[in-house]
Amino acid sequence: MNIIFAVLFPITGALIILSVKKSGIYVSIFVSMISFLTVLSVYPEIFNGEEINSSIRMIFDLHFFVDRVNFVMLLFISFLNILILVYSIKYIKKDNHGYYPSLLLAMGFTLGSFLSGDLLTFYIFFEMTTLFSFFLVMYRGTERARRAGFMYLIMCFMGGALILISAFIVYLQEGNYDMENLNGISSLLFLLGCLIKAGAFPLHFWLPEAHPVAPSPISALLSGIIIKIGLYGIVRFFMTHEVIHWITIIAIFSMVFGVILALFQNDIKRILAYSSISQIGYVLLGVNLPSMGIAGGTFHMINHAVFKSLLFLCMGAVIYSTGERNLKKLGGLYKKMPYTAITCIIASFAISGIPLFNGFASKAVIFDSLSSNILKSIFLFTGGGTFALFYKLNRDIFFGKLPDKLRSTEEAPKLMLFPMIIISAICVLIGVFPSTVFGTIYAGTFNFWSWNHFLEAFVSVIMGIFIFLYGEKAGIFDIKEYDTDRIYRRFTEITCSFCENINKIVSTDLNIYVLCVLLFFIFLYFL
C-alpha cells in the first residue's frame, strides 16, 4: 500500500465522523490502526535498504519520502496514536463532537510532516498540524486555555512563516525545495522556525502554557509527538549540513534551564512540560554532532516520544482519579493506584537514564559522541537534575502521607491502564534491546553496555540526589516562577493596546474622509 494512505486514512476518518455527527471513537481507533498497518507494510522495503519516494500532484507537488530514520519515527508515532485514542475513550467523558475529528486531523497531519520529503511539503503539514492542535489545546474552553491556545497558535505560525520564507529563498536560488539546498540566511530562518516548534530555549515559553492546559491525552500527543516535528526538521537539516555552533549553545541552555525551571513547578503537568524543554536540549545537542551523535539524537527523540507520552498519560490517570494536579496536595497514592505508580516509576527511570530503560541507551550514545569535558559535565548535571525532578515528582505523588481528601481514590479504569502498561513495556523492551531500534537508524555498531555508560548513569543519580537534598534544604522548589514569556506578554499587550488606540483614532467624520482623499492626492502628486 502506498505510504500516503497513512496520512489520508486519519483525515478521511475525521471527515466521516464530522459528517455522521457521532462521537466516533471506534472509527478513530479503526483508522489509526489502518494507518499504523500502512506504515508497517513498507517495512520489507525499508529493511532492504530502499527508500520510498512518492508524490501527489496538486497545484504544487507534495513529496513524500521514507527512509530508515523516519520509518522508525512513523512506526512509533502511529502506534502511540492508537494508544492515545484508546486512552481517550474513558478520559474524555463529555464530548461535543469536536474532539475526535480534531485529534485525528492533528494525528494525520503530524504523520504527514514526518513523511515530508521537501521544504514546502514540510511547511504545509507543519501549518496544518498547528491549526488542529490549536483547537485541541483550547479544548477545555477556559480563559487560561484560550490564552495558551492563542500563544501556541501565534508562536507556531511564526515558525511556519519563517520556514516558508526560507523555502522561497531556496526555491528562487535552486529551483526546487530540497532541504540540502538550505544555506546562509535560509538555513537560519529554517532552523529558527523548527526551534520554535520544538520549544527550545528561549522560544520555549508557549510550551509550558499550552501543553498542561489541554486534556492529558492531548498533552501526551503534543509533548510526545507534535513538538518532534520541529526536531524532525532539524534532524533532516543536520543530515546534510555541517555542525552549527550556536545550536549547541541553545541546546545547553534548553537542557539546563528546562530542568531548573521544572524543579520550581508544583503543577504536575507543568513539570513535565518543562522537562520536555530539557529533553529537547538533549536531542539538539545530539543532532548537532557528527555521524553517531545525530543517530543518538534521533534515538533520544524517539525514546522521549515514548516515555513523555507515558508520563503524561500517568499524570492524566492521577488527575482523573483524584481531580487534583497540585503536587503539594497529592501523596501516598501508591497503595490506591499501584499500576499507575509502577508505570510512572518506569517512565521516570527511563527519562532519568537508568540502565535497562530506554532513556539510558540514547543518552549513552549522545554522551559517547561528546568531545569536550564542559559539555560532558553539563550533560551529567542535567541528568542529575532530571533524576532529582522525577524523584520529587514520584515521592510527592505516590509516597508519603495520603491526604484525607484522597482516601476514597480508586485506580484508573482498565482502558486507561492498558495503553500505559503497553507503553511502559516498550520502554523496558527498548531499554533491554536497544540495538533493535538503534540498528535501523545507525549503520555502525555501538556497545551500549560498557562501564563508561554505567558510570555516567551512576554519577547522574548521585548528582541528582545531591541536587534534590540541596533544593529541599534551601527551599528553592518554592521560588515564584520566572520565565521569558514576559517578553511575549508585553509584546501582545502592546499590540492590543495599539490596535485599540488606532480604533479610537479612526474618525467617523465625513469631512475628515474627504480631507484624506484630498491629502492623498496632493501627497502623491508632489512625491
Add this chain to the structure above:
Amino acid sequence: MDIIFIVIIPFFVSFILSLMRVFRRNIFFENFLSITGILIPFLVSVSTFSAVRSGEIITYNIGGWSPFLGITLKMDALSFFFSFLSLTLLILIMIYSLSRSPEYKILYLLMTGGMQGILLTRDIFNMYVFFEILSVTTYILVVSKEKRSYKASFKYLTLGSIASVLFLLGTGIVYKTTGVLNIDIISSMNTPQLKITFLLFLTSLGIKSGIFPLHFWIPDAHSIAPPPVSAFLSGLVLKIGIYSMLRLFYTVFRTNFFEMNDVLIALGAITVIFGSFLALSQKNLKKMLAYSSINQIGIIFLALSFGTELGIIGGLYMILAHAVAKVCLFLCSGMIGDLNLLNLKSKPFVSIPFFIGAISMIGLPFTCGFIGKYYVCLAAVETSYTLYAGVILFTSIISAVYLLRASYYLFRTSEDYKIPYSMRIPVYITSSLCIILGILPLMISDIVELAAKTLGGIV
C-alpha cells in the same frame, strides 16, 4: 451568443421585473426570472471559455461602429476570469437572497449588468457609465431598515461620488491629450500620460477598492448592509476597482504606473498592516470581516504593484480566494443571530463552512488562499522585497488570530434554529470551492497564467 448578452440580459430582466410590479406578485416567476437573468450571462460567459483559453480575444463592436468611434466589448483571459468568477458568485448570492423584496432583485440585476459592463468594455467613458450604474445601485442596496444604514450609505455615496468625479475628470484629460477613448488604441500609441491623470484614476479607483487612506467607507457600509449585500460588496465590488486598475494601469498608464511602483507597494503594505490591526480590535463580527477585506485588498494591491508576472498571478489567485472566502464568510454571518464576537453561537452547518472560509482567508495549505499567499510571497522574494513577504506572513498570523477566534466561538452550539436550504446551499458551495480550488488546479490556472501573460510584467 454574442458577448453583448452578458451585459444586456441582466438589464433587460431587471426592466421586466420592474414592469411586473404593476401586477400581483408571483414569487415563483419572479425568482425564476431573477435567476435566469444571471444564469444566461453565466452560460454565455462559459461558452467563450475554450476560445479564451486558446488565447483568442472575442470582440464585439456595438452598433457596428469602428473601435475608433464606437464602443468595443472584448472578452480576453482577464475579463473572462473576473466575469466568470463574479457571475458564479452572483448566482449563489442571488439564491441566498431569494426571499428578499422585488426591489432588491431589480437593483441586484442592474448591478450585475453594470459589473459585467465594466469587465467587458474597452472604452474608458463607457467604463465610467457602467461604474455609475454599479455604484448607484449599491448605494441603495446598502440601506436597510436600520437607521444607521442611512448614514453609512450617505458616507458611501459621498466618497463614491468623489471617486466618480475624479474618474470623469481623468477621462476628460485622456481624451484631450490623445483624442480617443479606446483603451487598446491609446495603449498602442505608447505615449506616457500626464502624472495628474494617472493620480486622478488612482485616487478614484483607490476609493472604489479601498486602499489605505481612502478606505473609510468600507467598514461602515460593509458591516451595516444586509449580509448578502455585504457579501458581494466585499467579495466582488471591491475587486471591480482592482480590475479597472489592472486594465488601465498595465495598458494606458503603463509608464506612470511603473515609475511609481515603490510608492504603490508601500501603500499596499500600509493597507495590509492597517487593515489587519484594526480587524483585530473589532468587537463585531461583520465589522471585523470588513476590516479583513481591507487587509486582503492591501495584499492584492501589493501583489499587482510588483509588476512582475508572478505578482499578477499571485494577485489574481488572491482575488479569487478572497472573493470566494469572503462571500462564504458574509453569507455565514447572515445565519448567526448575535454578531457580537463574545456572544457568537451557531450550528455546525454554519460553523464548519465559516471555519473553512476562515482558513482560506488566513491562507492555510489546501485552501485557495494558500495558493494566493504562496505566489504573492514568492513574487515578493523574487523581486527582493523579502520584507514585504514578511509583512504579508506576519499579518496572516494576525488574521489567523482574529478569524480563528471568531470560528472558535462559533463552534459553540446554540439552540435550534431553522435556516432554509436555499440559504444553506450557497454557503456549502462557496466553502467547498475554497478547498477544491486549493487542491485541484482545474482550468483556472491556465486562465490566470494567460491573463498574467497578456498583461505582461516588467521584463
